[in-house]
Amino acid sequence: MSDMASAVLTEFRLEGKLCDVVIKVDDFEFSAHKIILCACSPYFCTLFTGAWGTSDKQLYTIPGVSPEMMNLIINYAYTRSVPVTEDNVVEVLAAAEQLLVPGIVQACCFFLENQLCPENCIGIWKLVDFYHCPELKHKVFLYILYHFEDIACVSQELLELSVQQLATIIENDHLNVKQENTVFEVVLRWIDHLPDQRRDHISVLLPKVRLGLMTPAYLHNTVIDSDVVMNNIECIPIVTEAVTTHNYSGANALSKFQYRNLLTCPRLPSDILLVTGGKDISKAATQLEAYDAKADCWVTVNTEISRAHHGAAVLNNFVYLIGGCSQERYLNTVQRIDLITCSWHEVASMNSCRCYVSVAVQNGCIYAMGGLNGETFFNTVECYKPETDRWTMMAPMCAKRCGAGAAALNGKVYICGGFNGSRNLSSAECYNPETNMWTMITPMLTFRSGLRVVVYRDHIYAVGGTATRTHHLRSVEAYNPRTNRWRPMPSMNNTRTYFGIGVVNDQLFVVGGHNGSTTMLDVECYNADTCIWYSASNIALPRSGLSCCVLQGLHSVAEKLFPRATLMPPNEEEVLA
Structure with missing residues (x-):
């Protein structure tokens, strides 16, 4: 649609000219043209042409979305532009997902991708998973893997991850860390954030840490000395295997199995x-x-x-x-x-x-x-x-x-x-x-x-x-x-x-x-x-x-x-x- 056509149709909508539908949200009513709304969303197309819609029906009440968001979506249908900001992006994304407006979903994804930083990337990852933005979710996940050390230093959101989410991150071959010590220390911080609820999760997370890549001194003085580790009976064989690996980690020994054992397999280079x-x-x-x-x-x-x-x-x-x-x-x-x-x-x-x-x-x-x-x-x-x-x-x-x-x-x-x-x-x-x-x-x-x-x-x-x-x-x-x-x-x-x-x-x-x-x-x-x-x-x-x-x-x-x-x-x- 050209800018001139968009301006004319927007003017017609605002003046109520040739409008054939009224969208009601709470106590607000929005006049519009069905064909324009259908062009931006399969939701409207189904609404106006499905079993509950007839060609002569003019009033539709839509629940679950605010008047502000409906006004924004209708305006997008005519102008193909949407004002996404840090303050409204979550609400805009939710409304666009509900009403199946892919153009607005994409605009929100572009905005979130441009806002990525170590402080907010965990929250964005969880958000786009909830609203099903798979492409952006993958990009954000790769960002988390690549910037993990920075995230570990500044992100409070890291401590709010579920055990499954944290395990997914730290077990990945692409996790970018100079030393495996960083991964273990993140696990301890995560557990210490809610110790009574999380202490037993050490048996789930410890096998994801490449203990065999640590120095023997760190393994003995930090990992083995950790109460969280040694008070969990399921962790004993994991630590024992890591110590055994170090004891037999001559060049000829380690090279034969280091890539076949998660404890010793080097992570992929970033x-x-x-x-x-x-x-x-x-x-x-x-x-x-x-x-x-x-x-x-x-x-x-x-x-x-x-x-x-x-x-x-x-x-x-x-x-x-x-x-x-x-x-x-x-x-x-x-x-x-x-x-x-x-x-x-x-x-x-x-x-x-x-x-x-x-x-x-x-x-x-x-x-x-x-x-x-x-x-x-x-x-x-x-x-x-x-x-x-x-x-x-x-x-x-x-x-x-x-x-x-x-x-x-x-x-x-x-x-x-x-x-x-x-x-x-x-x-x-x-x-x-x-x-x-x-x-x-x-x-x-x-x-x-x-x-x-x-x-x-x-x-x-x-x-x-x-x-x-x-x-x-x-x-x-x-x-x-x-x-x-x-x-x-x-x-x-x-x-x-x-x-x-x-x-x-x-x-x-x-x-x-x-x-x-x-x-x-x-x-x-x-x-x-x-x-x-x-x-x-x-x-x-x-x-x-x-x-x-x-x-x-x-x-x-x-x-x-x-x-x-x-x-x-x-x-x-x-x-x-």
């Missing part, structure tokens, strides 16, 4: 570190590798994609591989990968071939900066918008940069270091998309090319690279945009250049690269809380010139890449192997 491209000496890598930080394991994904010294970016749940080189050819092509369907295809090519390109995502756009086409070192910048599938030239950088590192933070794009055709650079600059202008910032403490740059804890980290042709770096420095200053950070265990980098589970991971003498498959991660670099599981193939990106909240991808076996208890031979 964030996935994806490795793309690269090469080992002359052999190009065509497989993707994906990392599950919770299980510290890599899986490979077979593709025919071959490129190195490219950029990788995640936008709208797609992975974009940008530029680089393949078999000594410099590329301007861009490939988009859909890991949900395991398919890929080419999208619009850049205006220039760019090897050693730097990329960053900001405000729904991909920026490709600098690089080399085999002859020219670029300071030019291109911007890709997926909705138009076009690359547009933007303001050039202040310096030519090849093999630089880039990242986006607080609405701006930062690029650091690189090689300008004659020397490595320590300079860095910042791009403001709103003004389309680049501004020089304080130079890094070290000249770096082949470095990697990432945002970690609201700082820009510049990692590794080469200071000169023969001087490979393991040093790290961090830039604070608020002070415009760099400061040195703990160095990596290994020198690296042209490696991959990403932040997963609040830890900074570096993957592969070249150490000055050989291509690497080593992986290490940095924890800012301990200020220490740790070794992690190696990738399958040595790679240099690779790229990394992080996939967030793609539950179906996590299930596909890291399948969990059917859970069953281990047998004695497996435990003692």
Whole structure:
């Protein structure tokens, strides 16, 4: 219905012209047109044409809805707009459900989804379950799983869940927690909220907690020392099994049954570190590798994609591989990968071939900066918008940069270091998309090319690279945009250049690269809380010139890449192997 037609019909309704029905609610009467009401709701269609309705009947009394809500629904039928607010959304949703107005139900769902936060998500989950909004209920449930640690800190609604609802949340493989201790402590808080009524529910909830993922110290000093646990006889075999698992949890023993036992099965990763491209000496890598930080394991994904010294970016749940080189050819092509369907295809090519390109995502756009086409070192910048599938030239950088590192933070794009055709650079600059202008910032403490740059804890980290042709770096420095200053950070265990980098589970991971003498498959991660670099599981193939990106909240991808076996208890031979 056009805006003009809507205005005319609304005017007719308000003036009572050509109206053929009166809806009565309490002592209020609303004149309307049957055909308009039928168009927005099957309830009205059935009411006016069913066995209790006749073509000449004009007055219908409708119970169970307030005059305010009926006025809102009738107005929606004519205008297709509804004023949903925080104060009225529950009443509007209830009325729309009763009178079968799907457009208003959808408007309420959109409103509730936009209002989601750790403080209210539990209440919204229960609300949309009561009013049967399955699609939104699923989205809210995934939100709860992904933000569980934040919810545990701030939500009072969490304590009002039923035992079945809490069990549904904490048993889910997608529950996003850094430590299983958090889950156990939530269970204790929930029980302590109404101890007399809930104490016996510990036997239902404790098997949902992955006790085998806790440290032996926490298991013994906190779980076993808990009166709630040890005073429930049904919990004794659960704790005993967890202790047994720890006693026989050598690498060879645990690996055989950890995925078959709920107590030890790692939860699925909420964030996935994806490795793309690269090469080992002359052999190009065509497989993707994906990392599950919770299980510290890599899986490979077979593709025919071959490129190195490219950029990788995640936008709208797609992975974009940008530029680089393949078999000594410099590329301007861009490939988009859909890991949900395991398919890929080419999208619009850049205006220039760019090897050693730097990329960053900001405000729904991909920026490709600098690089080399085999002859020219670029300071030019291109911007890709997926909705138009076009690359547009933007303001050039202040310096030519090849093999630089880039990242986006607080609405701006930062690029650091690189090689300008004659020397490595320590300079860095910042791009403001709103003004389309680049501004020089304080130079890094070290000249770096082949470095990697990432945002970690609201700082820009510049990692590794080469200071000169023969001087490979393991040093790290961090830039604070608020002070415009760099400061040195703990160095990596290994020198690296042209490696991959990403932040997963609040830890900074570096993957592969070249150490000055050989291509690497080593992986290490940095924890800012301990200020220490740790070794992690190696990738399958040595790679240099690779790229990394992080996939967030793609539950179906996590299930596909890291399948969990059917859970069953281990047998004695497996435990003692």
